[in-house]
Amino acid sequence: MPDPPTPNPLCHTGRVSSKATTRGRPADPTIDERILKAALSLYGQVGWAGFNLDATARRAGVSKTALYRRWPTKEELLLAALERVAEMPPPWLDLDDLPSCLTYAAEQVVDMFIGPKALVLPRVLVESVHYPRWLDEKVQQIVRARFAVVHQVLDAAIERGELPPDVTPELVSDLMIGSVVGRMIRTPGRDRPLTKAERDRQAQDIADHILTVLRRDSSHPVA
Incomplete structure (x- = not known):
């Protein structure tokens, strides 16, 4: 008895059957x-x-x-x-390394206000007042995530006696934000975005300044 003919994936209408279309290019992972x-x-x-x-x-x-x-x-x-935007601090960050942690936190603030995503947070902050509750909740999540490292590193430094207990994360966060916004105001009308290297230098300057303030105001020298 002869074998039955192999089904043609093209039906009489000229369309490809669904079975024939299951194969194709793999999904683009990007x-x-x-x-x-x-x-x-x-x-x-x-x-x-x-x-x-x-x-x-x-x-x-x-x-x-x-x-x-x-x-x-x-x-x-x-x-x-x-x-x-609300990414948490990376697991490799060493909370015992105060200078490195402050630099990382400053990089997050610089990126938030003058990096590639700089327009996003100001819009969310403004529009969260007028739009649904979920947007306001997302604003709070972004802010908490961006400054989580500040809270963690200062709490750790205070616990091991590297900083006095009157150093607050809120004050350090305000210093970081004020430094970034101040630089934005002093350089209006910039005709090109800052490069990553320029943003990193700004973040390093800000972190160094804050560390100097903490050292000066603390009776416990920072190593």
Whole structure:
């Protein structure tokens, strides 16, 4: 008895059967990152009113289907993108190394105000007053995450007697923010964004200044 003929994946209408379409190019592993990066960039420029999925897909260079499959609403997409802003301190950070921790914290503040994501946080801070509760909650999460390292390193330094107990994380955070904003005000109309090397130098200057203040005001010298 002869073998039955092999089915043709093309039906009479000329369409490819669903079974034949299961094979194809593997998924691009960079799609998620590109979408989230594009979402932050777009939101920073246009705010919540102008933020939408189609514009994000165009900016990311992905299909609308690929984006909608991952984040079907702009609320879900923005929340996912803002998670990248609210990154916690890396596990390799040595909390016993006060100068390095202060430098890392200063880098986070500099990046937050004059780095590639600089437009995002100011918009979220302003719009969280007028938009749903979840946006305000995300603002608080971002702020806590960005300054978590300050709290951790100062608590550790106080516990081991390296700093006096009257040094507060809030004061150090205010010094960092004030230094960055002050530099922004003194250099208005900058015609190009700062390079990473320039941002790192600013962060190092700020951390060194704060460390000098802590040393001067403390009866316990910082090693």
